[in-house]
Amino acid sequence: MQNCRHVNAASDFHSTTNMEGLPCALLSDKMCHLPEDYIELVKLHFRIIWFKDFVQNQQQCSQVTQALFVWAQLPHVTQELLQSLPNLKVIVNGGVGVNHLDLNLISRFGVKVGNTPHVLSNATADMGMALMLASARRLIEGINIACSPETTAFDCNWIGIDVSGTTLGIIGMGNIGFKVAQRAKGFEMKILYHNRNRRHKEEEAVGAHFCEKIEDLLQQSDFVMIAVNLTPETVKLIGKRELDMMKPTATLINISRGQVVDQDALVEALQKGVIRAAALDVTYPEPLPRHHPLLTMKNVILSPHIGSATYNTRKSMLQKMVENAVAAINGTPLPDEVVPR
Incomplete structure (x- = not known):
């Protein structure tokens, strides 16, 4: 000492x-x-x-x-x-x-x-894009197939989904959300955002469209990325009601805080096919209990809160x-x- x-x-x-x-x-x-x-x-x-x-x-x-x-x-x-x-x-x-x-x-x-x-905005935005791409292309599943000692041939019909040309809904257009939007523009995505205040300068810079109501964003987005601060108002911002509004082909990505999502509602939505998949850099608690259902779902990617870890x-x-x-x-x-x- x-x-x-x-x-x-x-x-x-x-x-x-x-x-x-x-x-x-x-x-x-x-x-x-x-x-x-x-x-x-x-x-x-x-x-x-x-x-x-x-x-x-x-x-x-x-x-x-x-x-x-x-x-x-x-x-x-x-x-x-x-x-x-x-x-x-x-x-x-x-x-x-x-x-x-x-x-x-x-x-x-x-x-x-x-x-x-x-x-940390750039590194966290990079992580958000990495999670989106990994989930869309089923990267973790693919790695497991490629490395499995039981694999003798690759299934040519094993496919993921596109990212380019799809719609990304960003919840929270702060520093990190804007950095995500900049990257999404490079992928030729249609960008929607929901924020407490409209960000005219930012939306013009990336061609984003403001959704005053979160419901409009959820209903239209192929990927929904959460980048809000954790406050009393944002605890369980995404719950059963919000998940039910999303497309059954949509993916939820969380790079903010675990408490922003009602995890029980998310598990149910994933199990019932209400949404396609989830990619989470954050959970609640961290780490999750070893028996938590999110740990074993094929349509879930989890990373250990490493958004800023460069x-x-x-x-x-x-x-x-x-x-x-x-x-x-x-x-x-x-x-x-x-x-x-």
Whole structure:
């Protein structure tokens, strides 16, 4: 564990090379496994305290911790944890979604919150397209056939469905949704979108059509891709009613959060052929219980919440976290502050 003696929060840690002059940051244990050059980004500005070491040496480290780095939604930011960190100035979250953080509670402790928007939009949009293509062309099934020791010949009548020229409905035209639309334009898809607010500039850039009612999007789309933030309003946004509106040949793709979809309703829809297939980078919980029916369905593709999991994207996320933490300790506005609604 790093030395946890008291540090001067006003010290100029942008230029200092003396580790003793740096403020302390408490890092999620999940970050222990990140590449070393990622961690070096943090070490330029902070002395690192790993959470497991903090738990064992709380009395030493609680007074000096000024920044908390949350990665993969850990550690859990509870009232007890906040009370144990009297000099905490900022919590920086790896990722855009902060549904796992009680912003009102954190604000009452005078602590700011920052996240990492924009930098993960391209990687997550790529993942959305990858899932769509893999589902349409039955890629996982095909790989299993090609690699199976029982395969002696390929079935020439084994087919998937087209992506090019079909209709994609995007639910949520934020940064990620727009990046998806840009890619879909390259596939010559008709692009529909449903959003809380109409995005005239974005729809003109990609030739998208705004659906004020989600029902219109669901009824017309061959592929429905969810790219909304998780909020109280979007929990179970897609349930039995919405699934029943989709084409029986349609595919549901989720690159947002698992709670946005009613999974029980999705299982039933897939089993009964209400929709053709689902491709999910996110579920609830994560991972799913090992007996969950989604794990064994041939018309389902699951990936382990890896939308932003590329080397450069994750490194950029960490750089954003550092920038927000440094700003808070310097008393300047956070580049990416998240405030309670």
